[in-house]
Structures are given as C-alpha cells and as structure tokens.
Amino acid sequence: MADQAMGLRERKKLQTARRIWETAVELFLERGFDAVSVQEIAEAAEVSKMTVFNYFGSKEDLVFLPMEEHFGDAARAVRERRTGESAVAAVRRQFVEMTEARDPAVGLHPEPLSRQLRQLVLDTPALMERAILSAQKGTRDLAALLAEETGDAMLATVAAAMLSAARNALIEEHHARIAAGESADQVAADAAERARQAFGLVEKGLSGYAVKA
Secondary structure, rough: OHHHHHHHHHHHHHHHHHHHHHHHHHHHHHHOOOOOOOOHHHHHOOHHHHHHHHOOOOHHHHHHOHHHHHHHHHHHHHOOOOOHHHHHHHHHHHHHHHHHOOOOOOHHOOOOOOHHHHHHHHOOOOHHHHHHHHHHHHHHHHHHHHHHOOOOOOHHHHHHHHHHHHHHHHHHEEEEEEEOOOOOHHHHOHHHHHHHHHHHHHHHOOOOOOOOO
C-alpha cells in the first residue's frame, strides 16, 4: 500500500511539473520569454509561485530543464561506448541512433514544438547565454572524460571541441533544411550519411582537408 501511495504521489508530481512546463511554454511562445512573469505562469497553471520554483529552480529552467541532459549526450556516448570502440565512433553511432528515433535534441522531431523552442532561445539573450554555457559545459565534461582516459588534457580538449562541433553542425543543418521546407523524414533519410561525412573529418584529424591549391 505504501509503495502504491508513493507511486501515486510521484505521478501527481510529474503531472504538476508537466502542467507548469506546458503552461510556461505556451505563454513564452505567445508573448516572448521576457514578457511573461513567473507569477503569471503560476496563475495560469493554477499553482502558487513557490510551487513553480519548487519544480523549476529559475525562470530559465522552465525552458531548459527538460532538455538540459542532452548537452551531455556526447560525453555519455563516450562513457558508455563498447569495448574496442573509439570515441568518435561512439558519438557518431549515438547521433545516428538519435536521428533514426527522430529525437527532438537533434532537430528531427516531426512536431514543431522543439523548433519553436529553439527559436525562442535564439530570440532571447538570457536563454542564449544559458544555452552557450550549457553547451560549453558539455564539451568540458567530454574533454575531462577523455583526459582521464588518455592522460593528455590538451589533446582531449581538441578532440572534445571537434566532436562537439561536428554534432552541432549536423543539428544546425537539420534545422536549416526543415526551415527551408523539407520534412523531418526527408532530412533523416540521408542523416546517417551526413553524420558519416562530418565525423569522418574528425576521425581523419582534418588531414588533407581544405588544402589550398
């Protein structure tokens, strides 16, 4: 009975958090991030302002908390890679799997919400700053993991920066192509090949790339 009660409480907490998040996103997209107060979100979600802060530590968290974990995707891929698998192969494999799943984190979810949230971030300086800092932390975490394994912090920093850059370039291309009118399925059709090309540059260490004639 106690376990059932705990399960019910947890479900109610998740439902409340979801309601607050959906309410906040709807208001942000309608009026802009800076034009909406936490008090207005609380009233629209029919909770107290304190409840909003209990679930989301800051106003920026109302946008970022559900997506924050994805800034560590590359580090997670490397940490959990298979025996004998290189870091670049692991990040590439994870990225391809995410494209196959149409993961919003790589810009391929067919519903527009993830792209609307991305545009909200691009249009809001405070959110852009948070996104940049979170992305930089993800790259630093990847570099620290590689440095711990290899013992060379400098080369680990270079490798982490290149892996992060390849992922970001692919995601940006997904968004740009969909914005230009392609469907998520059309973009996903050659996503694996584009990932192979992008990570291939990293794998080769840019050898022979952009040699001036």
